[in-house]
Amino acid sequence: MNVFLGIDLGSVSTNLVLLNEEAELIDSLYLRTGGRPIQAIQEGLRVLGGRHRGGLHVLGAGTTGSGRRLAALVIGADVVKNEITAHAVASLKEVPGVRTILEIGGQDSKIIILQDGVVVDFAMNTVCAAGTGSFLDHQAARMNIPIEEFGERALQSKSPTRIAGRCSVFAESDMIHKQQMGHKVEDIIAGLCEALVRNYLNNVAKGKDIRPPVVFQGGVAANAGIRVAFEKALGVSVIVPRHFDVMGAIGAALLAQEAVADGRPSQFKGFDVGIRDYVTNSFVCQDCPNHCEVVQVIEEGEVVGRWGDRCGKWSASVTAPTPKVPHYLEGAI
Amino acid sequence: MRITFPRMGTSYIAIADLLTGLGNEVILPPPITKRTLDLGTRYSPEFACLPFKILMGTYLEGIARGADAIVSSGGVGPCRAGFYMEMHRRILRDLGYEVETITLEPPKGHMVDLIKQLRRLINVPLSRVWSTVRFAWGKLELLDIIEERAYYLRPREVVRGSTTRALRKCLSIVRGAKDMEQLSEARNKVEEILASVPIDPEAVPLKVGLVGEIYVVLEPFANGEVAETLGELGVEVHRSTYLTKWTRENAFLDFFRIPADRDAKRLARPYLGEMIGGHGIINVGETVIYSRNGFDGVIHLAPFTCIPEIVAKGILTKVSSDLGFPVMTLYLDEHTGKEGVRTRLEAFVDLISKKREKEQGVAW
Known part of the structure; x- marks a missing residue:
């Protein structure tokens, strides 16, 4: 089967998707990155390749996420794209008239504003990770509630407790305090959802013109409590797309489809990158006081990529052929 | 007196010549590195802005190289920068470094003080001052021109990185010029080098204006x-602030009450009638100008916790929606990661290129 592969290599999760030529999702995979991005990609490709018993022909591959450059290097990508654009592309496909995208992932959150199918404004969280998936995970574990049930429990609340949500550390102490005061667990969870939404709207979405249709995606969109809190705060209904947790990867696959639309062959190295030997290491360049940490990726004993140097002398010294990318993307790789 | 000064972009080349020519022993501030910032952050109040912290680090590195005096400029209007020299002096004193400080305030309202401060810097016969100033100014202008040209060339270059390499060569040539004659030779050589960077004459790059607080825009x-990253993403950058322009306006035009930045201030008026310090009001006006001149967007650079820029950011949101003109603010501090900046810039470039595509329609 002819497919397009999309990979979203994030800080917390690594998502892979396969789209068919009609751009329909035929398979997806959600893995924990666990601080080992290359292994996560290799594992993901091995699993996907195995599920379809080698019957896949990849016409194009794209990567996104904070590890997009690394992922592109490992798999041989046709397109490397930032998360904002990837998420917007996927959302537009799912909800064509979308005006606002709320995206909350493992460690970052963003808002994207669109008009007539084009991104016109966006913002990402900068200094604060309160309200992202990692914090919710942590709170669920602390309260001994499986994260999958967290949202449902919130919906059972009749009167959410007011939680101070500006800072995740203080939110936690406030929750402990409210527990000790005797508030019901459901009310505290619902209160936390509302606090996180307030935090998001005040920090990430501040000054943005939020208009319906509003789409909510990213891993946290699994949490119905947060979705309902958004609906309450915004006064509009919030759409959670079917594949909300892999939208970045879907966007990357759609962009890959666009990139090879002119019939060029894909740079994809094959599902067997899973068995190739990759080593990454880093060193601190001592040639000037910048002390840049240079990271290098070694494939089968050969350096295929280097980055992290401000002056460019290390990244420019790689002799192995770098993946061919469209001119406008050259800077991104 | 062994004197050092803040390093801001390429200006240090000309400032070193100026101070040397006026008869001072100059301790060249070293290039700003992560170590500079670490050092500066350690000895600065947490909520001071990024320029304060970088300067703090620069001074400490200068002192370690033997400097015992610092010269810096004052601030304009209600901006904390006006206190910075004094704050730096006190922090340095508490650390056990007694240094002389010379603050050059804009002449308007500070003329007597400015003359007094300048006289401390002039340690040659007055007859030599004029030629020294003229030479340094000429250098500064050439440095600004080089940078402006690099902004033009980078998105058009055929070989990635060739502009940046040419730029470095030019800077070292300018640095080497010791008198007016050598400077005019340098000018010719620089022209030659820049003209030899192969470019794609057909390219129609996206155009983005850079506005913001002067230090973070220039350094x-x-x-x-930002400028280099945008250039390599295929964007022609235009900067409204150049040190020569800023000095001319704040040190001369303002003093003779010749309204500088006339357009920018006039165009900002519907949004902001007050002088809010720093570059706040100019940024608003410049953004309007960029939008009228067919630019694709504006990047607003703001040091985290900078009050004038916080005000400007709020107003720019309104300007952006009124004009349908993309503006992105980047807050900068010691925690800002280069990757984070890069991701936002890539997304911004996607945004403006889609917008342009849509406005121009599909060419059949």
Whole structure:
């Protein structure tokens, strides 16, 4: 089967998707990155390749996420794209008239504003990770509630407790305090959802013109409590797309489809990158006081990529052929 | 007196010549590196802005190289920068470094003080001052021109990185010029080098204006190399602030009550009638100008906790929606990661290129 592969290599999760030529999702995979991005990609490709018993022909591959450059290097990508654009592309496909995208992932959150199918404004969280998936995970574990049930429990609340949500550390102490005061667990969870939404709207979405249709995606969109809190705060209904947790990867696959639309062959190295030997290491360049940490990726004993140097002398010294990318993307790789 | 000064972009080349020519022993501030910032952050109040912290680090590195005096400019209007020299002096004193400080305030309202401060810097016969100033000014202008040209060339270059390499060569040539004659030779050589960078004459790059607080706009280390990154993403950058322009306006035009930045201030008026310090009001006006001149967007560079820029950011949101003109603010501090800046810039470039595509329609 002819497919397009999309990979979203994030800080917390690594998502892979396969789209068919009609751009329909035929398979997806959600893995924990666990601080080992290359292994996560290799594992993901091995699993996907195995599920379809080698019957896949990849016409194009794209990567996104904070590890997009690394992922592109490992798999041989046709397109490397930032998360904002990837998420917007996927959302537009799912909800064509979308005006606002709320995206909350493992460690970052963003808002994207669109008009007539084009991104016109966006913002990402900068200094604060309160309200992202990692914090919710942590709170669920602390309260001994499986994260999958967290949202449902919130919906059972009749009167959410007011939680101070500006800072995740203080939110936690406030929750402990409210527990000790005797508030019901459901009310505290619902209160936390509302606090996180307030935090998001005040920090990430501040000054943005939020208009319906509003789409909510990213891993946290699994949490119905947060979705309902958004609906309450915004006064509009919030759409959670079917594949909300892999939208970045879907966007990357759609962009890959666009990139090879002119019939060029894909740079994809094959599902067997899973068995190739990759080593990454880093060193601190001592040639000037910048002390840049240079990271290098070694494939089968050969350096295929280097980055992290401000002056460019290390990244420019790689002799192995770098993946061919469209001119406008050259800077991104 | 062994004197050092803040390093801001390429200006240090001309400022060193100026101070040397006036008869001072100059301790060249070293390039700003992560170590500079670490050092500065350690000895600065947490909520001071990024320029304060970088300067703090620069002074400490200068002192370690033997400097015992610092010269810096004052601030304009209600901006904390006006206190910075005094704050730096006190912090240095508490650390056990007694240094002389010379603050050059804009002449308007500070003329007597400015003359007094300048006289401390002039240690040659007055007859030599004029030629020294003229030479340094000429250098500064040439440095500004080189940078402006690099902004034009980078998105058009055929070989990635060739502009940046040419730029470095030019800077070292300018640095080497010792008198007016050598400077005019340098000018010719620089022209030659820049003209030899192969470019794609057909390219129609996206155009983005850079506005913001002067230090973070001018010093690439402070802004995560925004201009270079944009250039390599295929964007022609235009900067409204150049040191020659800023000095001319604040030191001369303002003093003779010749309204500088006339347009920018006039165009900002519907949004902001008050002088809010720093570059706040100019940024608003410049953004309007960029939008009228067919630019695709504006990047607003703001040091985190900078009050004038916080005000400007709020107003720019309104300007952006009124004009349908993309504006992105980047807040910068010691925690700003280059990757984060890069991701936002890539997304911004996607945004403006889609917008342009849509406005121009599909060419059949």
